[in-house]
Amino acid sequence: MSFTRFLLASQIHAKVTELQTFARAFASICYNEFPACHPPVPPIAVVLLSMRSSLFFFDFSRWTAVCLFGLACSLGLSAHADESQISFNRDIRPILSENCYFCHGPDENNQQSGLRLDSREAAIEFAAIIPEDVEGSELVARIDHDDPDAVMPPPASHKTLTEEQKQLLKDWIAEGAIYEDHWSFTPIRRPDIPNLSEWDETVVSDPVHPVDAFIRARLLAKGHDLSGPARADRLLRRMHMDLVGLPPTWKETQDFFQRSQTSQASSDDRAALIDQKLDELFANPHHGERRAAFWLDLVRFADTVGYHGDQNQHIFPYRDWVIEAFQNNMPFDEFTIKQLAGDLLPNPKTDDLIASGFNRLNMMTREGGAQPGEYLSKYATDRVRTVGMAWMGLTTGCAECHDHKFDPFTAKDFYSLGAFFADIEQWGVYSDYGYTPNPDLKGYNNNFPFPPEIEVTSQALLREQTQAKQELTELARSQHEALPDDQKTAANQWLANVHDWLEQNADGWQSIETTNVPSADKKQRAWKLDASSTSPGSLSPQSIQVSLPTKPNQTPLAVEVRFYIEELETVPADKSAENQEDEKKLKRTTVAVSLARANRWMPSFSNTVAQQNVASRWTVPATDADGHAAKQRPHQFMIDQSKHADEPMQAVFELSAPLQLRDGQSLIAEIKGLPADIEATFEASPLIRLRPFDPTELEAIQVCDSVSQPNALLSWMMSNPKQTKDAGAKNHWRDRYLACREGRTWTMVTQATDPIEMRVLPRGNWQDETGEVVQPATPKFLGQYGIDSDKNADANHSDSKRLTRLDLARWIVHRDNPLTARVVANRLWKQFFGVGLTMAVDDLGTQGEPPSHPELLDYLAIELIESGWDLRHVTRLILTSQTYQQDSRVRPELSEIDPENRLLGYHPPRRLEAEIIRDNALAVSGLLNLEIGGPSVKPYQPGGYYSNLQFPNRTYRSTTGDNQYRRGIYMHWQRTFLHPMLANFDAPSREDCVAIRANANTPQQALTLLNDPTFIEAASELAWSMNEQSDSDENRLRAMIRRSLQREATSEEIERLSVFLDQQRELFLADEALSVELTSVGQSAARHGKSLTHPERAEWAAWTATARIVLNLHETITRY
Template sequence: MRLSHISWILILSANLLLFSCKPDLPDEVSLAYDELPDKLDYNLHVKPILSDKCFVCHGPDKAKQKAGLRLDFAEFAYANLAENPDKVAIDPGSLKNSEVFYRILSTDKDYMMPTPDSHLKLNAKEKAILVKWIKDGAKYQKHWAFLKPEKKDLPDVDNKEWLKNPIDNFILAKLEEEKLKPSKEADKEILLRRVSLDLTGLPATIREIDAFLKDNSPDAYEKQIDRLLASPHYGEKMAVDWLDLARFADSHGYTVDRLRDMSPYRDWVINAFNRNMSYEQFIHQQLAGDLMPKPTRDMIIATAFNRNHQQNLEGGIIEEEFQTEYVVDRTNTFGDAFLGLSVGCAKCHDHKYDPISQKNYYELFSFFNNVKEAGQISWDGALPTPTLLLPTKEQEKVINFINNQIKKQESEVDKAKGSVNNDFENWIKTGTHLNLTKEKIPQAGLLAQYTFDDGTLKNVLNRKQAGTMKRESGADGDKAVFEKRDKGKAMVMDGDNYLDLNGVGVFRKSEPFTIGLWIYIPKDLKEGVIIHKSQAERLYNFRGFHLYLKNDRLEINMAHTAPSNAITRISKEPVPRESWIQLTITYDGSSKANGFRLYQNGRELLMETTMDQLTKDILLRASVQPGLQIGAWWRGFGFTHGKVDDIVVYDRVLTSFELKILANKTKWDNVLDLSNRTELKEYYLSAIAPDVFKARNDLKQLRIALADSMEKIKEIMVMQEMPKRKKAYILKRGNYDALGEEVFPGTPEFILKFPDNLPKNRYGLAQWLTHEDNPLTARVAVNRLWQNFFGVGLVKTTEDFGNQGELPSHPQLLDWLAVDFRESGWDIKKLNKMIVMSATYRQDSKSTKEQREKDPENRLLAHGPVFRMTAEMIRDNALVASGLITTQIGGPSIKPYQPEGLWQINSDNYKQDSGEAVYRRSLYIVAKRSVPNPTLSTFDATSRSFCVVRRQKTNTPLQALVTLNDPTFMEAAKVIGEQMCRTSNKQEAIIQAYRKLTGRKPSTKEVNLLLQLQQKEQIKFKNIPEKAKGWLNAGQYTVSLDLDQSLVAANTVVASTILNSDATLTKR
């Protein structure tokens, strides 16, 4: 039946009514719609809803997208639906054509969005916002943080007298908009304590407070700021926050969690802040100091930032897996610290909320992948490579002296060689050289020979010296297995048992040697060790040297700590299999790759050098050094089903002719006819010439002296770029061994396309960060610095500037500061000074009822910041107040008071320091990741296991127990109690103690209460003297016995009471 013309008009009219000025909506949504502003802002109103409630199923992550729909970009949201091509999710300006409109209002569980199984739900206001947004044209905007910040004009305000600097314009404009008034300026003593803690981490002393109170000049406050910014303790305070971010610690982490020393990096950070290094240089040097033009020692130390991550030395782990984990940590830290983005969420799949693809992640990953490092670090405590040696000036002088002596002695060796002609001729004339015909193999310098012909493991040169069969970590092995050869017998290896030569072949890196043997390589052996002098395979980072078969090539490695403090050479041609070959290694003691040679059947093999920076010795950290071991090693591949025979060990480098003799390619007779004197003279110089022998021995002793001197030098883990780029791949599901598409260094283009003129390495990445068009770096840095002073950033989610992060409380202020920061040359002190000089910062922290009701979190900053001091401040405040603090800057970490037995969980003994070290600042306390310092961790200090840009804030009863019972606080209270005894006026003594701990004078009521407490406690201690001992025995400080012990104890209770008060523990 056809509808009449009138029916069509009625239907059209109904539709026009439905989708005109205000749509027909459910009652609660309609009420919310009426309260919306006339104009919605996409980033402020719409984006947070989409990100929180929609992007899980319809965001950037392709793997999680449902129905092929994306709502994070306009072109996807406006497109025809994949499952319903006749429909669109959003038709800008048209509700009736927008599928999203119907779905968000639906109550049908099979149709509604979000779906019930997502456990997400839109409230009435959120539905109203989405409806109005679609109706108004559904305009998308780039995420606010991905837009380049602009320095807009300062907002105009009514109360201009309140303004101190541009910060205040933005804060006051918002307050006036919200009809709130700012607070008055804080009292001078409170303000000085606040700014002292914020800029140095230490409280103002009574002397400093009194000087400030007496100074009535207009710039009195500014003079205090300049003093604090110039203090060496400024760098310490700034370092505390940065070390959280840099995940600085004194241990490796994971289960075993051995200690390590990275304190030179901490000292570098402190010094950089004190020198007011520009933030640009600060991050450039940490990310890529080694790649910058003419890198200095300090610039390379800065790259330890990239090596602060946890490192694993547990047995049985997979090398490649943890190599990948370390690069992942560096990549994630880069995102958290500098971009304020959770890039780590894109490790296994595309980011669910931000436009960071998995490919983007591994492109960033590839910047940090090009360092030669071990996945499983050494069990013996060797610092993982690559490292930088840090000689003291005295050590440097010694090393330079020895190196000069070595150069001179090398010349002496050459001189000695050039002056042997007469001696050589006399040697020939006397016929002594003819004795060589009696030698089947060269005898000069021969230390040991093993032929196995008699079915034993005895040294032919010394029958009392025999090898033994062992397995695993030195356990007794199975009986040796021999089989017949054309000449005598050979040993058959099983890959588990090895032949231990028991002290034969204990060479240092400074000593020359030759090792030869015959081997038979089976067809199916993929890899395995042939010879080694070490404690184990990877578990001890290959310290020592070895000859290894892998990929049909032979590898020579000599290492202090592999893979970077080492020499590595690999043969260029495949090694023959299923036939007997003679291999000989020669080494000249030079500690250089070129000092190694490898010969096959008397012919020198061409070798590729992949590492040549052996700086320290190869001896193991053991009282008894193991000698050469053949055919297997602990926790590594052995020479399975391979055969060995005729092992020889020399303490000199054999000549080319001698090497041919070992390989049965020639005989002495072929050189003794004097037709070729060159080879005979070469032998004479190597084995006979007394002057040459002495000169070489002197050279060896100098090299040993150099090795001994180098061994004492401190070192630190740093970055070192490999000459050839290490390939990087998308790792499917983030698994280290699931290689996908190969990727190359790159950056997410939605932030900033990587400029063509920058190198595709870490230095280029660092420059990309500080490029004038990068929208994030300055914002993130400014926000974090703001957080240090106000307890919360302008963006509360300091770690997340992405779609899931909170919007800035004052977006125009954040952008103004970001641009100004960059324009100032990234001047950190200038920014800090601007913040603390502002009227905003200087406000009284007391809040009115109206302020609390309108702004309970003080995000509008109508009053000054107020929050508990950080863990470090709380301990340092007690040390300063008591006068116990040691103010030494920098140096190794300390071990203060700590309950016994905590470290027994993973075997390290905690040996408490004594003397002044116990009283050093808290940032120097040893940070053991698996067992953080209990005092600091109770007050929310991080474990430093990963990058943290915003500490959590907790309030627990345990915190009160710490400040009441921890020896540090009890000792501080005891010292203050003793000091109070030296003031005859008890009331004045209490006032002084109160001021030391809180920074302000107590009220009359507070003084009276504390006097009553003192009197009550003194009576108690006089009646029961034993109770006083509990208060006075804490810590290493001894109270003077000349004083009334009951009064000292009573004063200690008073001091402890003040120390535990809100006035002491809170920064106002």
Template sequence: MIMVRYTVRILHLVPCLTTLLLFGPTLTIRAQEKKTAAPVTVDFNRDIRPILSENCFVCHGPDELQRKAKLRLDTRDGGLAKLRGGGHAIVPKKIDESELVRRILAEDATERMPPPKTNKKLSTAQIDLLKRWIEQGAVYSQHWAFVAPQRPALPNVKESQRVQNAIDRFILARLEKEGMQPAPEADRATLVRRLALDLTGLPPTISEIDSFLNDKNPGAYERVVERYLSSPHYGERMAVDWLDAARFADTHGYHIDAGRDMSRWREWVIDAFNNDLPFDRFTIEQLAGDLLPNATIEQKIASGFNRNHMINFEGGAIPEEYLNNYIVDRVTTTATVWLGLTMTCSQCHDHKYDPISQREFYQVYAFFNAVPESGLDGSKGNAAPVIKAPSKAQLEAIAKIDAQIKELEKASEVVMKIAELRKEKKALEAKAGSSMVMQDMPKPRDTFMLIRGEYNKKGAKVSAGVPAFLPALPEGAPANRLGLARWLTDPSHPLMSRVIVNRYWQMFFGAGLVKTVEDFGSQGEQPSHAELLDWLAAEFISPLPSGGEGPGVKGRRAWSVRHLVRTIVTSSAYRQSSVVTKANLARDPENRLLARGPRFRLQAEFIRDQALALSGLLNREIGGQSVSPYQPAGLWQELASRQDSKNWSAQFFVQSHGKDLYRRTMYTFWKRTSPPPQLVTFDAPDREICTVRRSRTNTPLQALVLMNDPTYVEASRKFAERIMLKEKTSEARLALAWRLATARSPSEREMAILQRVLDKQLQTYNANPKAAADLLRVGEAPRDDTLSAPELAAYTIVASVLLNLDEVVTKN
């Protein structure tokens, strides 16, 4: 039956594809490589380090064991040291005496650097930079990301009338330097939709759109921002990216991939964002909430961040091997999320590019090597250590019972009543689910360096510690996870604040100021606006009373994610139109200079959430366990590992029904070996490992999902019902549908095209009632039988066209 429905669906969408192209044309312009004058003064971090890192550090970098000719080029002492055969690789101000210059210019393939076998060759511009750097004294600088950020002075700009806050001064100063003009502010309809999607992951309602359009008083934009920041759906939107970073899933992974339940941890994350838990506390509680004095249930649940990794219990697997894998995963994830470093590269040897030794990797490993866990666990759900994790409703009920008991204990004649209440409380506690948490054993395991990273080849014994190129642990900090968390959140730490504000910038602009959000090391990209990054980091840690510009904001406090987000989205840079001129597109195709507003496709979760919201199907309940919406039949069957007679939900897909079918997408059951196909098509990760930057692809499969997946067919039908019941004429219905989907009113041309589509589909379905019936049968939501089937089918196609529009699946 599903195949019949899909066939009908595709047949009647073919005439609409031309229409769809009219709505969302894509212009591809190949920008020629920008040619800029070489800098007068060569800067090591900006100009030289990237060349050396890409071409030289593998053989002449931090990794001592693999270093060739004992030449080290990532430090000044190494670069200027005497070579084994005499001479020096670098002689400041003397390129004729510098062996490095001779080698990069050598005609003899046996002497040329980089060696031909590496398939790397320096460009003429790179050679020129190296020569001029040496001529200017070969000045080395510590890697910019390893120096604590200092709040820079705000630059002066010519167009000060465009400045909304400090962010704009840095953006405008760069644009003025490049001779570029910023885009004008986007229209209000675009802005309210942009804010709604960015801050809640949901489209704005008509009342929200009209409220903003009609608010002519000063501060109208800021009031919209505050409305969405105060929405309970703000926490859900912010949590989606954090679930990627935490590798959250509903199954353990590996071949068996049995189920787990970490829904209480997910609720904790949502609540933390909604309550604007300071980010230093957000960090400490997730890394070491269980180690805090008198830790609460919520703080212990928070520590489950580092239990979200995959867990194995396959027959024949070696417990020690997987225990090592879990700890390595925690090191890798912690380094990626909070340090922006590829620390896992030093698991088997010293890092090739950054000053992280293998010893230092295992020193960080030691922080996580005290958890009383087995390498093989999880066959019965959550793997130890776990705690009882009552739901919010259960906690409230237990609290009421405790209050009643406390009151009754004052009177001796109510012993029986107290006993009944305690029995009721015990029953409630027994019903509570569990949540995996971190714990520390009284005596941590001994930690050894592992030769080549192999779990059974122990090297030297090490103790917990942090990399030497970064600050030491704070004075008095314990050598455990709590000490590590306090080290990360120390205001003097050079990386953490930069890394976090950069990821939030990515959330709203589509790319970080440092594009490689996962790598702030030598292989990472230089920041497009280094001073802005440092200003944001300083403001995050210790906000100024007015944020550097304009009046102060009530409630501003240190480590406030809400304040950081507010600062970003109230800037003129964020408010710009995303419409680009040909000149700016050729000059800056990736918008790294931010001469226009952000424009990129919505994340997978928000594409579905938007469709459900527009259709009126969306269940806005917050929190709770994961649900299983529509997916193609049989996907899990080939992966099932039937070890007993139980029908594990992780192994046998059981579709949800009723209101659970329409919950927000972040609550979709996430099976690691078979992630939700509808979401993976739109670049959602499998969550087997930490992900802090999703890929962004454009494939035909995405259009096929939006046209044919039952979720979107059903949403189109309910969207059609909504507009048909609300308005009486086709003109009013089409205009309402367009406004709901795009937040703006359609043009005359757009209305004419929609009307032609509707007329064509009415003709088709009036002539073929069976096709209409087949289309309207898709999905479990009941159909409104008061509406004509052919007419509803025709409007369903129109609604589907709208849900497919480039403008609708994109944040403009």
């Protein structure tokens, strides 16, 4: 190196050192000035100004620069100063992996000159390394070479070794060049817990928490120790945010603080208090939601398919299953097996099939022109990447095109893992196009689901249905009571007629006789309905038409109609191209309802009431892509008798709205495309079908007590719109009720079929079929734990029994697998400290960072295994440690030796995740809806955000009612158009498996907190509640800080907020329009602002502006 280059490098190092010193001093000053908001985030302008002035006035001398450069080098070497022997895994492997393995690593197709440095034997064979002979080792000669054609790494690689790295390599060779297996591929063994007295004789002999022993050992070796315990209120908020994702109430904070004060004298009492609080938080019904959020990133859970049109998919029951699994502390091995192979378990339960939906979370397409083979390849490789990262912590995707450059994972290993999933029933393109024929999907369009699916019961929908029924009943009761006497007499007479009708039709339905009439359409046969008797009709392979006439001048009748179809039997005659008899499938059948005179389609079907287990064979979409009633077109469904030949084929279709039939109108029902004999019964009812009718209510429905009978009362309300005062509320709750579909919903599942052929794809090219055919097999370098060696044979052993996804799942969670337990333990640690014991939680391979505390990682991993894969056990082990409970204030004395706080001398603060930031604001405001599970919801979103989302075109409609305020984990996850609030706070699109979320700091985040309608509405509601609590500004401000930050406000904070509040009062009193605009954001605003005077609204607006400031504080969105 020339002296000029050396001096330049020295100057750069000196500037960096000076800036680091300045930053530490600046951080210390900020902390002393603003202890309540520690660690501070100073205005960026101040930081930049300070940096500029510092650099401008700093003067260098040559000798100062040289000394500072030497100091920088010595600081860099300090990490090894206390180590008696160089470790290959810790010190040498990272150097070789980063600079050498690309050309001299495990990838046979990319090895240069045949030299491999990842193998000691190969390196010695080529004399690149001669143990204990530094001068004779070719590796040393090359790294010190001056010739650019001979130096290693070569200049073209743009990699260089530092002098420190070169010296490490030389010292390692001098010590014998001892190689070690990569740490994460070695068996997990329980390490000895360190004896801290070896480092500090003054350490008390009391038993030390095992986690603290490992952490303190490294700190004591550096002459430091853990920080003191965190303040009680801060620790409580930390635990709440980590285990529930919601802040504690002020009452909970006060109680915990008082109890902690009384237990300070005894460490046992404090430990008991923490244990009790952990028990409460583990039992909290929202604990599962908090833990599930991390997993949903890994499995790339989303509500849409991702590719092309990014259509909606039915999958929310899988999310609810994950939440319930964490809530019930399902063992992780069981959790794994059910997701990978729930459908292959003996006698799988419905929950097992729901869990198998994991295999369907890859992105899918139904784009016209897409190549099925290409997308089947995409689906397969995505699953291998996801399983590799989520469970094994490896970058398996690097072997899709060639052998892994750095890890001993070959392309054959990659495609052999993919072969485990070759039995999943799927389609490359989920439509039936002429150039991509899929007869099984004939008639499928962009509004159709992505099979295979099953119909399941959702407890969340059942709860929602019950609430909606109660709200509707209360509306009907209040409206009935408010009627004038003459109208109430008519209403009671209507209810009496219903009573008489029920005596003749105890089940709540009246069968209707059908009569064949000619039809102009040769493909239709019309049936005429009257209300006299029952006469099932036998359908020909043609379609039918039925009508229900009304009498002249008859009072409009609100009637529900259902079609009861049974005894399906395909017939050999009258075959059609769409419906082949030999396949025993009716692939394109439609049901539609219209009014004869109106010539338009009537409301859609709200429910397909399954009978005799036919749910998996009937698909009647009730809504379009936006969740609104699908009108102006018939509804298609498929009847598949081939898979259930021995079961009765029955189903009931019910309309989503009662029909208002007026003078002379007829109801028209058409069933088209049926090459089959079908028995069909048509029935009508004046009762609104808000739930299955209970015959025991017959005697209870009496005129004198009609108000208490919800079915009859609701029917009266829905049949008499002129007498309905609050039509908006009625329609809102009715729509919510009908959307629940009696608690039934569809969800994608895994169904096994004959496996397709899998082969190695050279360079990942799906069109290249020259690669070797492979069978399911686990990577041999990791061991064959619990795998039958005969079944794990190569493809050319035709007599070998094929491994299944169940074998793979059991191999992944086998106690001898060195990866899974380490991966899970490392991610658990990251959830509570912001960074894993190895920072690269997505890569435990050779390119990942070695653990900062490898023995602690193995200790946690073995605890996980030996506890029966009990995640809660390991969580408790971490959270009961002093390491977790210590203070979070930065310690300047540790900054030089541990700038990233990897030694954990203090608890690392971190910003909350996007969903939790939103949850926190809603919780603080009192708006948060804590219902668990159910369909995803759509928060407020900027207009036009979906304008470029097509196939089909969609208009975003935010969710109404209290579901608008559901937790963030239930937000609609649109992969290609992720909600802006989620995107601004670094939530992933979930197009791929994500183990580490980005943690950016951008202006958009502050703008989101200030201007997103959700946060404005939260601030507005918080402000309103403050005005109701107290009569003085100071008391209200203190209450706002307590509720938002779970601590007492300082005098300075009250003073500054008071000044701001007065300024806002003047502003809004002077501008009425501005105050109306601010206090009208969000649907909850209508509850408060109907009768406010201008001064009252201006006061509300001023407090809303103040609340926006509090909710935008760094401390509000940070967990300390």
